[in-house]
Amino acid sequence: MTGVFSDLVGQDEAVDVLRRAAESAARIVAGTATGNGAMTHAWIFTGPPGSGRSVAARAFAAALQCERDGAGCGECHGCHTVLGRTHADVRFVVPEGLSIGVGEMRALVLRASSAPSGGRWQAVVVEDADRLTEQAGNALLKAIEEPPPRTVFLLCTPSTHPDDISVTIRSRCRVVPLRQPPAEAVAEVLTRRDGIAPDVAAWAAAAAQGHVGRAKRLARDGDARTRREAVLAVPRRLTGIGACFDAASALIEAAEAEAAAAVAETDASEKASLEQALGAGGTGRGAAGAMRGAAGQIKDLERRQRSRATRSQRDALDRALVDLAGFYRDVLVTKLRAPVPVVHSDAKQMSAAAAERWTPESTLRRLEAVLACREAIDLNVKPRIAVEAMMVTLWEG
Template identity: 65%
Template sequence: MIWSQVVGQPDAIAVLRGAATAAAGVVDGAGSGAGMIHAWLFTGPPGSGRSVAARAFAAALQCVAGSGCGECPGCRTTMAGTHADVRLVVPEGLSISVAEMRALVQTSARRPTGGRWQVVIIEDADRLTEGAANALLKAIEEPPQRTVFLLCAPSDHPDDVPVTIRSRCRPVPLRTPAPAAIAEVLRDRDGIDEQTAGWAASVCGGHVGRARRLATDPAARDRRAAVLRIPLHLGRLADVFECADDLVKTAEADASEVSGARDEAEKDALKTAMGHGGTGKGAVGATRGSAGAIKELERRQKSRATRTQRDALDLALVDLAGFYRDVLVSTGGAPATLTHPDHAEHIDKAARTWSPESTLRRLEAVLSCREAIELNVKPRIAIEAMLTALHRG
């Protein structure tokens, strides 16, 4: 069944399965629909599976059996992202614009074409601009009879999701999956050997997708190892700039690798659609009028590359923060599980060398860097300032 893809969330699954059953009763005229509402807010830490849970719920809503069997066309097409009545909004840039949200709201007002419900999934709903949030609010306040909105956000804090929206949504809080549950998924679903699966689950910070990348991608393992070498390799001031350069260049390379081929394909497709290379009547005029569309595409691609670079840097900063957190755990002799158990020797060495106050200052420098980058400080400047603070202690 599709619920097997939602890892380590038994309470949330029970709520969603009950709502899907109630929704089936509404469509079939066999129930009152108690427990089913038109707006849901999935919250939880990174890697908890917010979007996966939302897709599974969407599949259950489209399921002919009303349970998420995983075999019917409704389940299969929803999970594959090809269902005509399930729209997925994945922000590729820094935010979700009001124009994009207005267009989505208009589409969501239609009746389902072939499915049982019209479902709108908004990943990273915390990236809604103020105008986009207001446009969505109007739709949630007066939803069409057969439309369901599924919003995903890190938390239900007003800074993430406006109070006016979250007050009209039923919350679905998700928790960080246990390492044992993640390892089981890697073994059973991805065919990864037990030792590798156990290691990846123990160092991924509860992020299922990260665990899969670490288990299958040697480059991802190398990037993580390079980041975790930084705390004990800042002996000279020159090391600060060298490490900063490595971090920024790695993030830029990741963004280029992810976006490069896709950017060119999108641009070629747009040029073809706008008549580039054509020789027929009107081809010259069509080509001349395509300049604005190409410029808008390039703007969106630049925004997507910026977001990809920031995400890569943020992942490195999360690993660094986890290292300093582990040093504090080791210094205090707490029984808490280490974030990076495979670097326990380096963590113990740092705990013997640094004072707790110095470690805490380093941790605060990493967290401040994350905040600075989110506030549009140039990544290289923010990274160099952070590494300088780490060097000084």
Template identity: 60%
Template sequence: MTQAPAPIGVWTHLVGQEPAVETLSRAATAAAHIVEGKPVSPGAMTHAWLLTGPPGSGRSVAARIFAAALQCSTGTGCGACPGCHTVLAGTHADVKLVVPEGLSISVAEMRALVQAAARRPTSGHWQIVIIEDADRLTEGASNALLKAVEEPPERTVFLLCAPSDHPEDVSVTIRSRCRLISLRTPKPPAIAQVLIDRDGIDPERAQWAASVCGGHVGRARRLATDEAARQRRATVLRIPTGLRRASDVFTCADQLISAAEADAGEESKSRDEDERSELRTAMGGDGTGKGVGGAKRAAEAAVKQLEKRQKSRATRTQRDTLDLALVDLAGFYRDVLVTSSRSGATLTHPDHASDIASAAAAWHPESTLRRLEAVLTCREAIGLNVKPRIAVEAMVTTLRQG
């Protein structure tokens, strides 16, 4: 069997996704032929794509790389031309990126985006719209997008990213009009090699981070470079074996919530202040002299609207961080079941094998399964907007009782 050639150019940024790279690179080549007026085979290139995969698989990375290849002057995603550089840097005039800062994407935002996408490209080959977390589209936003996907402009491409192609994530009507690209969880050796080659991380640290990140490239990089992230993970993984007294329920719940709040605060603090300062400057709110009163009032009103969006973004960041901690917890109980069943499957947390083995010896499999179900129920409850603290305290109670 002939081995596929190694990715080159922009495609090297997509880790462990050889089948997706092959499909997308072929489509980019077909798109270049369309631009040049050359014939292409039916279905080689389409106007709407849905990129799905588990967290960390690189859905948004794949979308940006594909967009770069579509705008590439060579049609290959060379990584060296201005088209590739500007798309990857997020400054290309014909590539619009939608990253929901709150818990959803509104219909007003989508209508404005669809209207802008209908224009002809100004400097690139295509007008490209990338929608990260397309599962956050409201019903109205989905309907607005559907009209554009059903009757797309000639040179417009929509790239949607979502955790899965399940109807609950992306509506069936939109999904049926998109070409599906399913990404897989990258293997630890591929992740480790990227950390070593691209980030200059020590091989031993890179291999450890790759083995415990759950296939999430971004998290592997953070664990390898951020001591605070390593400490937060260690705190979470002490919970299963640290619930000895009734009071531990509230202590552990508080640790989970506090860690998520701290993480969200660190991520948002400097960014929020920079945004407020830039907005005041742009609107003349920091000016002095005669006639600036009106500008100051308008600037303060705009800042209040910005702070409202920032608060929504912080809430989303906190929930995403908490969800990551819950995924780590679920992985621990999954590892206990793997160990007790002697299945030989690879552990999610190999660096905690001793604690996992002790828990497997002490807990009955049914008790472990109840604990795992409690973690998954907590994730679902938070997704349904149950107060995080209430959901976490209920979960930790079950974790202690078994």
């Protein structure tokens, strides 16, 4: 596969739909539309984590701005600037905190109501539309109900369940379902695009359970591999109630450390830029007073940074829980002699040993405990409480 859709792994049906829509959009711009209905003003991309929801939305936005053939050549200025997130007519909404607020959404809708500067399409890409607050969702709904000419809304959500996206927004959008890509397809793109050795790419793709971003991280980041190994060692550490709480603390602290490292550079850069804009370090008359008056803006930045850190911690913890769920899935597969490969091939001996000790029922209870922990954290249960409860269940079986 070539062009802007080349990184959308294992999604041939979705790519076909999006190519036809982009071609239809090009005809609308050229004034030669046939009215076949392939193009519409609002889309929802759904699928499990790692399926490529945001990749698909970004690629489609690039195809809409393609200056060569209208199908996303991947080589023209329009395609390059969208993929690089610098195109003037494409706006990306990526929540840094736990939610997307109404103020941010209203501002984006207002900007998207203007005519496209490049003469093609205005596109708003909401990468985590399931994090819209109710008020933000209502602001978006009004825009979708009365869309400006040649403005397209591209929403990414795990599913079309009302918990992820409102029924009224769903009813006004065309849905593009994506599936978890097979490990073989993920390995191929890691080798082709990122130059990763085939054997390493195959291992990382399997260990990441088809998640392209996670597979790339495992293949290239030694710290990520170390964290994964620590997670896979959790079942062996659960020898008593005290060990359960120790393991929970270790998991939480590892997620906090990973998140802190991930946001530290961005936080420092943002604060330095704001302080410079507000006159920090100035020696002229009124410089000190200006900084005192800017305290509110600095506090607002710090609040947003704390929210981003919380989101980053939860994302890091969720990655660990996905790895842990994969281990218990491997135990169940081994116990039942299922004709499918294990996820964690490098922990095959551990999962085989556990399969000899545990019954299928107790293994399933453990797997369900990990999945319940993920859901509880998603519902804003304190992560430490959710993880401690999970650890006790994993120990008891």
